[in-house]
Amino acid sequence: MTVQSHDFNADVCQVDAVLDVVCPMHVRLGAGGEILNIGPTLRKCWSQHFAIGDPVFDAFSMLRPRAGDKFSDLIETAGQKLHLAFVANPETRLKGVLVPLGDQLGYLLTLSFGIGVIDAVRRFDLTSADFAHTDLAIEMLYLVEAKNAVMDETKKLNLRLQSAREAAEEQAFADALTGLSNRRALDQMLEQTLTQGNDFALMQIDLDHFKAVNDTLGHAAGDHVLTAVAEILRDVTRSDDVVTRIGGDEFVILFLGLVDRERLGTIASRVIERIEVPIPFEGEMCRISASAGTTLSTYYSDPTAIQMLADADRALYRSKSLGRAQHCFFKPEQDITLAQRAEDQ
């Protein structure tokens, strides 16, 4: 009898040793649910919280397949997937399965951290020696780290592509010399504003005597003048007005939400006044002026971009025919023939 008992104890030790290697996150439970052996990884994580002899529900609570606090509830789940929480750290969830080992050995409850393995490795300072050799935890940790590295690179690439795209778009809509918006940008803004149905004014500005500057002082002087004019236009307009250079010495300003003739007249006068201040260039003075014409979206029952641009142009030519250096509003009855336009030029 004594010999038999000794053999049995040796067998139990051997079983526990096997379990420690094959499933290092296990507890072996007695017939009454008391803990008989604790696997080495579980010991490492929570040894201060439970010990051999404690009832299993002092250490773990069962969440699924159903909540329960009696050992008989746990036995009923044998072979099924279990979700448990550790009583001392309820936020650490565990997956597991319970299997009976036979009358004398009791029950095996083997556990895993599941998807929470990364947190657990960090929290309990686990190493590869804490996982069974067959466990894929190390591969999983590798994959997560590789994925994060690839995601970081991809994010950086996306940011670079995004800023490259923005720069390209800006170039496509900007006039290279003055940095103002170009014709394409104006067309797009006009369409957008018309679609939204907001009121606005469209002012076209042509430089007077610009050709003379180009001819006598050269193209560098001409470019310098255009840049200076662009600065003036930016200066006298509000930040949400759209200032564009649509051709050689032609500028168009889109005043969003502004249809007050008096204010527009004041702005036009200020533009002309400032443009008439001689612009120094390499010791010479460039003297130019400007003519302007404006039309308002409120003049039309159904405004279109083509019509409004043409009408702003007509108003501009009226300013020119009246002796330049001035500003006119478009008058619906106004009609300047092509012959007159040719004469003006």
Add this chain to the structure above:
Amino acid sequence: MHGLINRAFQSFVCDTYGEAIWETIVRKAALEVTTFEAMLVYDDQILFDMIRAASETLQKPCSVLLEDVGTYLVSHPTSGGLRRLLRFGGDTFGDFLLTLDDMPDWAQLALPELYIPPLEVRQTGPDGYRIVVNSPLAGIAFGILGVLRAMADDYGALVLMDLAKGETGLDQIEVQLLDVKFAKAREFELAHSQ
């Protein structure tokens, strides 16, 4: 070739020799791009042209250059990610060597387009290992040699390594592990602290 490799080569040149040398190499190799994206794939020829131009510019044989690149990839602070990924291969340098067989599979899990040459590892004695590099890309064995040297340092192991052509005509790296705990290994925690 995966942009990761081209990008690694670029980082190696810039970090080791400076931007000006990199620009010289770009001009000499007549590259169409001046900087590589790690997540795009480039024509193989670009890498070959780049290595040749670097070898001429720096007056170093390609073999030396490639070994330096391999070492750089593991040991330079800016590329700490690779060192960590490789350390998942094993707890000791010996374990690590024995998992080199699986290296292409590990790499493809992370980046399916990444080409890693097939490596065949054999234990030739209690402390001896032979790594056969089976790749049509000439010179790649030098890069691997550089990686292995740096990883030996990382594990704190003292090793002798030698690269030679084997009987089959393939490059072979002979490794003699002299002392597994020669120096303190660099720290490695399974989960990166955040």
